[in-house]
Amino acid sequence: MPLKQILSMRLGVFDKREIKDLQNCLRQLLLSTKRYRKWREINGGDQTNKTMKTYHKLIFGDVENMKELEDKSIHLVVTSPPYFNAPFDYPDLFESYDKYLDKMRKIAKELRRVVAEGRIICIVCDDTLINGRKYPVVADLTKIYVEEGFIYRDKIVWIKPEGYIRISRRSGVILQHPYPMYFYPDNVQETILIFQNGKFDYKRVPKEIKEKSKIDVKEYQQNKWYLTTWNITNVLPLKNRIEEGIAAFPDEIPYRLIKLFSYVGETVLDPFMGSGTTNKVAAILGRNSVGYEIDLELCEVVKEKMGLKQSLLFEKNYKVEIIIREDAKHLRTYLQEKVKKQKSVVKNAKRKTTELI
Secondary structure, eight states, X not given: OOHHHHXXXXXXXXXXHHHHHHHHHHHHHHHHHHXXXXXXXXXXXXXXXXXXXXXXXXXXXXXXXXXXXXXXXEEEEEEOXXXXXXXXTOTTOSSOHHHXXXXXXXHHHHHHHHEEEEEEEEEEEOOEEETTEEEOHHHHHHHHHHHTTOEEEEEEEEEOOGGGOOSOOGGGHHHHSOSTTOOOOOOOEEEEEEEESSOOOGGGSOHHHHHHTOOOHHHHHHTTTTSSEEEOOOOOOOTTOTTTTSOOOOTHHHHHHHHHHOOTTOEEEETTOTTTHHHHHHHHTTOEEEEEESBGXXXXXXXXXXTSSSOOSSOOOEEXXXXXXXXXXXXXXXXXXXXXXXXXXXXXXXXXXXXXX
8 A cells, every 4th residue: 555545544533743753653664674675685685685694692681791792792882871860761760970970981891892993882872951950971971981992983963853852842941031041952962972992904804795785875975974963853752652661762873873884794782772773773784783781671672673573574584592681670660650750740841941940
């Protein structure tokens, strides 16, 4: 059934915002399907597909200890750590900001051990606003990784559509008080920090692997990957979506980073796996992956995203191993209850914002 016909069915039961969200979701699904077919075509169709089986080790436990990984065994890291105690994602998860930074430093030390020489670490992050105070997460993570020996290679700003602001519209304060010192901008961006673990030896990559991993220059130019700003729609806050209650980033982010910084057959790590987006995209792109996640309650979500709970549209050409360690925790239910309380506060956003200033 054509997309236009699908979108015209029973749309009267939705409001305009829900219709727009549905249209975006369908477009993203179609884009993912086209990319999978294109990847199969580039890699020789079914014949090559059968010989390029990938492996994905998903570990539920504390990422401070990556005992399952050998030294220098990871070729790319794509991840998004908790944004401290962000009120709509991780309320009161950490005892203090200092404790949060201590945790991030311990993980940076482990990444220094497991990431191969010259390879890349990509961290999607953002400064966090809590009770009127802004925490400089981006600057502090940059400082930590540089101090731990990584090279600060680059920074990309991920820009979201203006209509999808999750936090209260802070800029509205100036409408109530149109005077100097009342300005607070709405946030529609996040940062992708890019670090490198030493110098990369380009000559060590076999020519055959280079060709199989070749970047589509047309896609690169049309979607403006070459800029330090990427305009990408975030995961939409729809009810009953697989990532409901999870701070997931869209497939497009790991898709670009994996294509730009890894070769076919290499291993991608996400030390804050969440719902498994990075691992899913790695499988589609012919890379192996490892994921760490502290919250055992996300296990079923990860299984669903990796295609372990249903029949797939295409044959599954990868193997998934799930390891549950004793240090895994149950966090999702607790966090969702905290988030509900935070959302009730947002209903009185104008009054609260006025009190904060």
